[in-house]
Amino acid sequence: MDLHFTAEQRHDDGTLEREFILGEIPGTLWTPGSVSDPAPLILMAHNNGLPKSEPRLVARARTTAAHGYTVASIDAAGCGARPHSAAAMQARADLRRAMQAGEPVDEIFESLVGPLVEGAVPEWRTALDALLELPGLNGPVGYSGWTALGIRLAVTEPRITAAGFFAGGYVPRAQREEARQLTIPLRFLLQWDDEGNPRQRALDLFDAFGSKEKTLSANMGGHVGTPAFELAEGVGFFGRHLK
Amino acid sequence: MDLHFTAEQRHDDGTLEREFILGEIPGTLWTPGSVSDPAPLILMAHNNGLPKSEPRLVARARTTAAHGYTVASIDAAGCGARPHSAAAMQARADLRRAMQAGEPVDEIFESLVGPLVEGAVPEWRTALDALLELPGLNGPVGYSGWTALGIRLAVTEPRITAAGFFAGGYVPRAQREEARQLTIPLRFLLQWDDEGNPRQRALDLFDAFGSKEKTLSANMGGHVGTPAFELAEGVGFFGRHLK
Numbered sequence: 001m002d003l004h005f006t007a008e009q010r011h012d013d014g015t016l017e018r019e020f021i022l023g024e025i026p027g028t029l030w031t032p033g034s035v036s037d038p039a040p041l042i043l044m045a046h047n048n049g050l051p052k053s054e055p056r057l058v059a060r061a062r063t064t065a066a067h068g069y070t071v072a073s074i075d076a077a078g079c080g081a082r083p084h085s086a087a088a089m090q091a092r093a094d095l096r097r098a099m100q101a102g103e104p105v106d107e108i109f110e111s112l113v114g115p116l117v118e119g120a121v122p123e124w125r126t127a128l129d130a131l132l133e134l135p136g137l138n139g140p141v142g143y144s145g146w147t148a149l150g151i152r153l154a155v156t157e158p159r160i161t162a163a164g165f166f167a168g169g170y171v172p173r174a175q176r177e178e179a180r181q182l183t184i185p186l187r188f189l190l191q192w193d194d195e196g197n198p199r200q201r202a203l204d205l206f207d208a209f210g211s212k213e214k215t216l217s218a219n220m221g222g223h224v225g226t227p228a229f230e231l232a233e234g235v236g237f238f239g240r241h242l243k
Numbered sequence: 244m245d246l247h248f249t250a251e252q253r254h255d256d257g258t259l260e261r262e263f264i265l266g267e268i269p270g271t272l273w274t275p276g277s278v279s280d281p282a283p284l285i286l287m288a289h290n291n292g293l294p295k296s297e298p299r300l301v302a303r304a305r306t307t308a309a310h311g312y313t314v315a316s317i318d319a320a321g322c323g324a325r326p327h328s329a330a331a332m333q334a335r336a337d338l339r340r341a342m343q344a345g346e347p348v349d350e351i352f353e354s355l356v357g358p359l360v361e362g363a364v365p366e367w368r369t370a371l372d373a374l375l376e377l378p379g380l381n382g383p384v385g386y387s388g389w390t391a392l393g394i395r396l397a398v399t400e401p402r403i404t405a406a407g408f409f410a411g412g413y414v415p416r417a418q419r420e421e422a423r424q425l426t427i428p429l430r431f432l433l434q435w436d437d438e439g440n441p442r443q444r445a446l447d448l449f450d451a452f453g454s455k456e457k458t459l460s461a462n463m464g465g466h467v468g469t470p471a472f473e474l475a476e477g478v479g480f481f482g483r484h485l486k
Binding site for chain 1: 435446449450454455456457458459460461462463470472475476479480483
């Protein structure tokens with residue numbers, strides 16, 4: 001399957017932002033103004049399948065690219081701007097209702113996120129295959145973002161050699177089990193009062209990861225309150241492992 | 244009380260390391276090769292009153308100084324190379340015996356560390372007064388190291404505006420209470436499997452700090468296993484708050 005670029009935009013900092021399509025998979029590729037050799041690639045995904053156009057993901061991708069990384073994101077099957085399944089839409093409605101009513105949400109999260117991960121992983125691997133065929137992309141691969149997707153990707157994809165995860169309160173059972181199989185260096189971000197991610201579960205997940213080198217970095221505030229300096233420290237983490 | 248320098252040594256990186264004496268208090272001052280204006284000062288103490296000559300503290304002080312900070316450490320009353328009280332020596336012996344026997348150690352820690360903090364804090368404040376009289380030392384003040392001492396110092400000493408703490412498993416009751424009064428930016432390092440610092444207590448202490456800006460950074464391994472990159476991130480933390 002060939003990857004076709006459909007649009008491009010050059011930013012003031014020299015970063016090139018290109019939209020691509022790969023079969024049915026839409027993606028965005030951010031390339032730094034000057035590329036090192038080998039040129040590392042970071043796969044960047046937003047929690048629970050939010051779109052690759054989400055402004056916080058775009059800001060993170062552009063900052064990371066400005067530090068010399070090629071960054072890629074896709075809207076995988078059932079995620080982002082792709083059609084959502086009827087079951088997923090029902091689960092999201094159930095989730096809202098259960099949260100408002102203060103009812104348990106575990107099983108609803110399981111029925112929503114489990115299938116999302118199952119559907120998304122093959123497409124991220126397809127995208128990785130195609131991206132590594134691009135001229136100049138010959139470096140090690142990292143992953144950044146959505147915890148559940150990242151766990152499955154990292155345990156099935158030996159080309160991923162370092163990962164940064166965010167928020168691990170609700171992770172499907174299958175990925176909580178797989179966490180023990182993870183051995184690559186990890187950086188795990190936690191927002192101490194994340195309204196949608198119970199703290200103790202995130203701490204238990206961090207404890208479960210099999211990696212010898214893993215760092216938990218926890219900050220005050222809710223889900224979207226991660227301080228700006230964490231992005232710089234994340235770039236430092238990838239610098240230690242991908243460069 | 245006047246501070247007298249008694250020895251000095253210039254290192255290859257330009258850092259100047261000077262021993263000083265202030266009344267009965269012996270100290271070491273590390274000054275960077277080139278000093279910024281204002282010139283920030285970091286007070287650096289080792290857990291449980293270990294000596295300022297301890298090689299890991301010296302390495303941390305020299306690296307921090309090489310990043311443009313003046314760093315000071317003292318052996319406060321009852322700590323380091325100063326005479327240890329008979330009660331403290333008895334408590335350390337009791338502690339070793341209780342740990343080997345797998346017996347509870349809380350009360351022994353309380354009887355050892357509580358008085359150490361009480362005795363050390365006035366001397367650190369005396370040292371801070373004298374250090375800020377030195378020519379060129381006119382910047383904000385940070386604290387790095389021993390958690391229990393740092394809590395008491397930070398709540399009693401408004402000149403301290405940012406603090407990095409390490410290991411908070413056993414902290415005297417008085418400082419666990421005072422933790423809530425702390426409001427300055429904090430960076431709290433935890434070794435996930437620290438044999439001498441129960442993890443849950445350290446997490447509870449982190450939760451208790453009153454600071455709005457506080458970061459927990461946890462890494463794998465035992466008490467002396469803090470990875471080297473944490474020192475760089477600590478320097479980054481002080482850079483955000485003291486420069």
